[in-house]
Amino acid sequence: IVKTDQVVKEYRMGNNVVKALNGVNLEIYQGEYLSLMGPSGSGKSTLFNMIGALDRPTKGSVFIDGQNTSGLTTSQIAWLRCHKIGYIFQSYNLLHVMTALENVTLPMIFAGLSVKERNKKGEELLELVGLDDRIYHLPDELSGGQRQRVAVARALANDPNIVLADEPTANLDMIIGREIITLIKRLNQEKNVTVISATHDLKMLDVSDRIVDIRDGVVERIRNRDEI
Amino acid sequence: IVKTDQVVKEYRMGNNVVKALNGVNLEIYQGEYLSLMGPSGSGKSTLFNMIGALDRPTKGSVFIDGQNTSGLTTSQIAWLRCHKIGYIFQSYNLLHVMTALENVTLPMIFAGLSVKERNKKGEELLELVGLDDRIYHLPDELSGGQRQRVAVARALANDPNIVLADEPTANLDMIIGREIITLIKRLNQEKNVTVISATHDLKMLDVSDRIVDIRDGVVERIRNRDEI
Numbered sequence: 141i142v143k144t145d146q147v148v149k150e151y152r153m154g155n156n157v158v159k160a161l162n163g164v165n166l167e168i169y170q171g172e173y174l175s176l177m178g179p180s181g182s183g184k185s186t187l188f189n190m191i192g193a194l195d196r197p198t199k200g201s202v203f204i205d206g207q208n209t210s211g212l213t214t215s216q217i218a219w220l221r222c223h224k225i226g227y228i229f230q231s232y233n234l235l236h237v238m239t240a241l242e243n244v245t246l247p248m249i250f251a252g253l254s255v256k257e258r259n260k261k262g263e264e265l266l267e268l269v270g271l272d273d274r275i276y277h278l279p280d281e282l283s284g285g286q287r288q289r290v291a292v293a294r295a296l297a298n299d300p301n302i303v304l305a306d307e308p309t310a311n312l313d314m315i316i317g318r319e320i321i322t323l324i325k326r327l328n329q330e331k332n333v334t335v336i337s338a339t340h341d342l343k344m345l346d347v348s349d350r351i352v353d354i355r356d357g358v359v360e361r362i363r364n365r366d367e368i
Numbered sequence: 369i370v371k372t373d374q375v376v377k378e379y380r381m382g383n384n385v386v387k388a389l390n391g392v393n394l395e396i397y398q399g400e401y402l403s404l405m406g407p408s409g410s411g412k413s414t415l416f417n418m419i420g421a422l423d424r425p426t427k428g429s430v431f432i433d434g435q436n437t438s439g440l441t442t443s444q445i446a447w448l449r450c451h452k453i454g455y456i457f458q459s460y461n462l463l464h465v466m467t468a469l470e471n472v473t474l475p476m477i478f479a480g481l482s483v484k485e486r487n488k489k490g491e492e493l494l495e496l497v498g499l500d501d502r503i504y505h506l507p508d509e510l511s512g513g514q515r516q517r518v519a520v521a522r523a524l525a526n527d528p529n530i531v532l533a534d535e536p537t538a539n540l541d542m543i544i545g546r547e548i549i550t551l552i553k554r555l556n557q558e559k560n561v562t563v564i565s566a567t568h569d570l571k572m573l574d575v576s577d578r579i580v581d582i583r584d585g586v587v588e589r590i591r592n593r594d595e596i
């Protein structure tokens with residue numbers, strides 16, 4: 141369902157070139173739960189920006205459902221991001237002036253849901269991540285782990301087919317972190333959602349079908365769950 | 369060196385009252401390495417805001433070096449935050465328009481260091497956290513874990529006597545996370561720096577003198593390192 145072909149991403153800074161990604165080849169299957177692991181700065185978030193069509197590679201191609209993302213129109217990319225891909229950002233990217241509920245239901249407006257439908261669905265999602273008593277809080281009125289969970293709930297707003305989870309449990313304790321992983325795994329198993337998760341969290345290992353190790357912008361190795 | 373006496377923090381939201389802290393009594397000793405653990409939303413960051421004099425309790429008192437923080441003048445509090453307390457924020461709070469080096473050296477300006485002294489010291493601190501090749505990057509040009517490490521380096525800018533580390537390894541992989549913990553522990557042992565760390569990271573357990581468990585805004589129990 142997702143394929144990257146020799147993806148390179150370079151950032152030019154003055155006379156220097158930072159090679160965030162240096163030739164990444166990956167094929168990710170429909171319904172797979174894939175975890176991407178690697179040191180800080182190894183390229184995980186950059187790769188997610190490529191897969192989520194938030195940024196373009198310097199070289200190489202990204203294919204979603206067989207379509208090259210560089211050939212897509214703006215409205216096709218908008219459709220992808222609204223309906224197909226749910227993105228949990230490493231730094232959450234919540235809107236400061238909107239409540240938890242408003243942040244979660246915002247994508248639903250673009251999907252055409254009514255106010256009643258949005259609020260009902262938004263409350264259910266926040267309840268799923270343990271925030272039913274925080275729905276009217278602004279991000280500044282939430283703890284770090286609570287903001288993270290709002291970001292998780294928002295990513296699921298439009299029932300995406302692919303979830304890009306960038307460090308979804310970084311600010312969560314053992315118990316709540318395990319709950320979030322279980323939630324994501326259930327979507328993966330019950331609704332065949334493809335999950336691509338960048339993480340430092342070893343709790344993610346036992347729910348993953350494959351583990352991809354990345355270092356210095358290249359894939360070092362890929363292991364199946366039984367090899368771990 | 370730090371004492372909280374029946375500290376309560378309530379947030380009023382419409383007709384509701386959120387009790388973020390509900391009577392916290394803690395005594396923390398000079399040179400101690402204390403880890404604060406508890407579920408997401410249990411009050412760790414709020415307690416840090418009280419100890420770091422960034423916010424006032426609704427009830428109760430905070431004492432730093434025997435002085436009640438509510439009795440301090442604005443300039444006394446500014447002095448505390450400049451020279452005595454180094455704060456690693458859970459969401460880093462870096463300035464977007466400044467490079468990593470500028471962010472780290474900013475507190476040094478208030479401590480009266482010259483440009484030359486600041487740049488030398490700032491580069492050394494960034495090297496300590498593994499970012500010597502990222503000193504001119506803006507926060508948006510850094511990975512999540514790199515931003516976290518800039519926040520760590522900045523907290524150490526003025527050789528603080530007390531380090532408040534709010535989830536300092538949340539976005540770091542095992543290896544770099546361990547390096548940061550080792551760095552903080554070395555300060556603790558070699559320079560008698562008091563470390564108060566809020567964390568979900570079990571790697572923090574073996575370097576801590578005591579572990580404080582917090583839940584729903586109250587301290588549930590305190591254990592010594594040999595009891596774990």
Ligand SMILES: Nc1ncnc2c1ncn2[C@@H]1O[C@H](COP(=O)(O)OP(=O)(O)OP(=O)(O)O)[C@@H](O)[C@H]1O
Pocket residue numbers: 151152153158159160178179180181182183184185186187230502505508509510511512513514539540541
């Ligand atoms: N806009 C940019 N300009 C220059 N360099 C950048 C930019 N964005 C990212 N980088 C660099 O690219 C590398 C990869 O960054 P990326 O955010 O993908 O890492 P990561 O694997 O997600 O790390 P972490 O685990 O810390 O989140 C890093 O070394 C970073 O400094």
Ligand SMILES: Nc1ncnc2c1ncn2[C@@H]1O[C@H](COP(=O)(O)OP(=O)(O)OP(=O)(O)O)[C@@H](O)[C@H]1O
Pocket residue numbers: 274277280281282283284285286311312313379380381386387388406407408409410411412413414415458
């Ligand atoms: N400004 C505010 N207004 C209302 N409620 C708040 C405010 N700030 C924090 N809270 C609430 O106070 C509680 C404690 O928050 P705090 O940030 O201290 O938790 P934490 O232990 O640091 O959690 P985490 O591990 O997720 O970072 C949370 O339930 C949060 O929703």
Ligand SMILES: [Mg+2]
Pocket residue numbers: 184185186230306511512513
């Ligand atoms: Mg990242």
Ligand SMILES: [Mg+2]
Pocket residue numbers: 283284285412413414458534
């Ligand atoms: Mg917190």
